[in-house]
Amino acid sequence: MAGKRASSTAWVLPPLKLLPGTAFLVLFLVVPIALLLVISFWRSSFGGVKVDWTLVNYERLLSRPIYLELMIKSTRIAFTATVLTILVAFPFAWWIASKPPRRRAQLVFLVLIPFWTSYVVRTFAWIPLLGNNGVINYVLLRLGIVSEPLNIFLFNQFTVHLGLLYVYLPYAILPILLSLERLDRNLVYAAADLGATPFQQLRRIIIPLSMPGILGGTILVFILSISAYVTPALLGGTSGIMIANVIPDLFGVGMNWPLGAAVSLLLIVVTIAWIWLIGSRVGLRRIFVEG
Amino acid sequence: MTAILEIRGLAKSYGEIPAVREVSFDVRRGEFLCIIGSSGCGKTTLLRMIAGFIDPSAGDIRLDGVSILSQPPYRRPVNMVFQNYALFPHMTVGQNVAFGMEMHKVDAGERRARTREVLEIVELSGFEDRSVSELSGGQQQRVALARALVLKPSVLLLDEPLGALDQKVRRRMQVELKRIHREVGITFIHVTHDQEEALAMADRIAVMADGRIEQLADSLEVYSKPASPFVAGFVGEANRFTGTVVSAEGSRLVLKIGEGLVLPLPATTELAAGMRVEAFVRPEHIRIGPAELPEMTILAGTVRDVVFLGESARCYIGLEGGVEVMATASAESVTNGEIPCAGARVRFGWKTAATIAFPAVAR
Numbered sequence: 254m255a256g257k258r259a260s261s262t263a264w265v266l267p268p269l270k271l272l273p274g275t276a277f278l279v280l281f282l283v284v285p286i287a288l289l290l291v292i293s294f295w296r297s298s299f300g301g302v303k304v305d306w307t308l309v310n311y312e313r314l315l316s317r318p319i320y321l322e323l324m325i326k327s328t329r330i331a332f333t334a335t336v337l338t339i340l341v342a343f344p345f346a347w348w349i350a351s352k353p354p355r356r357r358a359q360l361v362f363l364v365l366i367p368f369w370t371s372y373v374v375r376t377f378a379w380i381p382l383l384g385n386n387g388v389i390n391y392v393l394l395r396l397g398i399v400s401e402p403l404n405i406f407l408f409n410q411f412t413v414h415l416g417l418l419y420v421y422l423p424y425a426i427l428p429i430l431l432s433l434e435r436l437d438r439n440l441v442y443a444a445a446d447l448g449a450t451p452f453q454q455l456r457r458i459i460i461p462l463s464m465p466g467i468l469g470g471t472i473l474v475f476i477l478s479i480s481a482y483v484t485p486a487l488l489g490g491t492s493g494i495m496i497a498n499v500i501p502d503l504f505g506v507g508m509n510w511p512l513g514a515a516v517s518l519l520l521i522v523v524t525i526a527w528i529w530l531i532g533s534r535v536g537l538r539r540i541f542v543e544g
Numbered sequence: 545m546t547a548i549l550e551i552r553g554l555a556k557s558y559g560e561i562p563a564v565r566e567v568s569f570d571v572r573r574g575e576f577l578c579i580i581g582s583s584g585c586g587k588t589t590l591l592r593m594i595a596g597f598i599d600p601s602a603g604d605i606r607l608d609g610v611s612i613l614s615q616p617p618y619r620r621p622v623n624m625v626f627q628n629y630a631l632f633p634h635m636t637v638g639q640n641v642a643f644g645m646e647m648h649k650v651d652a653g654e655r656r657a658r659t660r661e662v663l664e665i666v667e668l669s670g671f672e673d674r675s676v677s678e679l680s681g682g683q684q685q686r687v688a689l690a691r692a693l694v695l696k697p698s699v700l701l702l703d704e705p706l707g708a709l710d711q712k713v714r715r716r717m718q719v720e721l722k723r724i725h726r727e728v729g730i731t732f733i734h735v736t737h738d739q740e741e742a743l744a745m746a747d748r749i750a751v752m753a754d755g756r757i758e759q760l761a762d763s764l765e766v767y768s769k770p771a772s773p774f775v776a777g778f779v780g781e782a783n784r785f786t787g788t789v790v791s792a793e794g795s796r797l798v799l800k801i802g803e804g805l806v807l808p809l810p811a812t813t814e815l816a817a818g819m820r821v822e823a824f825v826r827p828e829h830i831r832i833g834p835a836e837l838p839e840m841t842i843l844a845g846t847v848r849d850v851v852f853l854g855e856s857a858r859c860y861i862g863l864e865g866g867v868e869v870m871a872t873a874s875a876e877s878v879t880n881g882e883i884p885c886a887g888a889r890v891r892f893g894w895k896t897a898a899t900i901a902f903p904a905v906a907r
């Protein structure tokens with residue numbers, strides 16, 4: 254199949270065909286990152302930046318534990334949130350995939366409905382649900398299960414996980430669903446026929462063959478989670494803050510663009526490292542081209 | 545011979561639409577049974593009910609006298625070869641073959657030995673570490689067969705296993721399957737829409753139509769003594785004539801198939817004057833040429849087309865009144881260059897006993 258793709262006009266037109274896409278990427282990805290890189294070596298001065306070549310920002314980044322600790326914590330939150338999201342998304346996708354096509358289309362539609370509303374609004378919706386005067390506490394109080402409102406639901410890492418899971422669930426469901434739809438049901442029948450129990454069918458056939466979708470979803474949710482801004486800002490309180498929350502402060506109120514650039518680059522490097530790590534297990538080609 | 549599998553009143557319907565209607569039959573221990581029928585006749589549904597993938601709406605399936613209906617597919621001692629093989633693409637040939645044994649907790653040493661043994665039977669020795677995607681269709685077919693056979697099932701179910709192969713490979717695999725069947729001594733139930741394939745391989749053939757079994761008998765009997773017009777038309781090729789029975793020359797009955805066109809009916813049939821009748825004559829029973837014997841049906845017509853088939857040739861002869869008859873010119877006449885040309889007037893005939901007649905059923 255790869256051979257077939259490579260033939261035809263592949264070698265006649267590529268420079269021209271790739272031009273718009275390449276131009277877009279250069280302008281909006283390569284240039285901004287290059288700028289960040291350059292600025293991260295400049296020096297911050299009162300009310301602005303001084304063009305200079307210095308490692309002082311990276312020294313600060315590494316010497317002040319806050320940034321590294323925040324980076325580690327963000328990675329950890331993103332990791333657990335991603336795992337939880339996949340664990341919820343997989344059975345959900347399997348359930349959708351098992352429906353007849355018409356019903357499946359309706360369910361996919363339902364999965365996509367949340368995108369109609371701003372995710373800021375959707376994230377806010379958790380506050381009246383989980384807060385001290387929120388629905389859950391109200392119910393618990395009325396049922397007499399607690400005598401005082403519990404403040405364990407909101408403004409902590411639990412809430413951030415919940416918020417991330419909730420907002421990014423569709424990004425995991427869709428690629429997994431795509432993989433499962435491609436899975437030949439006869440393979441599952443064949444496994445059952447050969448003596449595999451439902452659990453063994455899942456472990457030996459269904460999961461391995463839907464790996465491209467699972468890893469695709471993992472990468473998407475992880476990238477979105479590790480750089481999450483709104484969710485920790487609204488739901489995280491002080492203990493749930495993540496790395497992306499400090500970057501705007503450095504560029505804004507902090508007026509320290511060079512340090513902000515250095516922290517941004519740290520986030521980019523960590524994110525790329527993770528994608529590379531996951532990708533090296535299956536190959537990104539399988540995930541995004543064939544998966 | 546004892547029955548290994550007893551199917552009793554087995555039925556399946558999807559909503560109001562019946563796929564299989566109260567089918568009952570026995571499968572004999574060690575036999576090669578072919579279930580044939582056109583697509584949608586319920587043969588695959590029947591097979592999948594035996595495998596356990598489809599729950600029947602009614603009836604029972606007994607294996608060695610014990611109902612297996614309550615057993616999920618992974619507990620039934622039957623195995624299936626799937627139409628498109630359903631090989632696990634993420635496993636090697638060896639892993640595919642050993643998968644079932646692994647599920648049945650056979651230890652690693654025995655798994656290897658049995659894998660080697662079964663790959664030898666399907667003539668794929670040394671293919672253990674190959675990826676299934678680099679195999680040809682015929683080889684994948686053999687792996688699928690080996691994967692099911694290695695578990696030594698009581699009954700092996702084959703769902704159109706040769707359907708995706710090209711003609712030459714299919715012919716070879718038919719012979720192979722028969723050899724393997726003899727070698728392993730396992731009961732085979734083979735579903736196919738290809739009646740030629742069934743005739744080539746089966747000990748017995750079950751012909752299905754519209755969710756029912758029209759006939760279940762030895763291959764030879766199904767071919768030579770079809771139980772219904774459907775079977776006569778489906779298994780093998782046949783000329784079909786329809787007409788009304790009239791009496792002629794005293795007690796003799798003939799079939800009037802057109803203006804001035806009558807066919808003598810064999811004496812054995814229980815037909816009466818006035819009946820609508822469907823009669824079938826196999827093309828290979830028809831002799832083109834002057835030979836005339838007392839018990840023969842003789843007709844004359846014009847050759848319209850001749851199709852040369854290599855070892856034989858098929859002549860399409862037009863009769864008065866638009867009826868067309870298909871006749872096989874024998875290998876002998878082909879070698880002697882005696883195939884009639886298109887446009888030639890010919891006399892032809894067949895032994896009247898070769899005519900198979902049924903009272904016409906309203907369809």
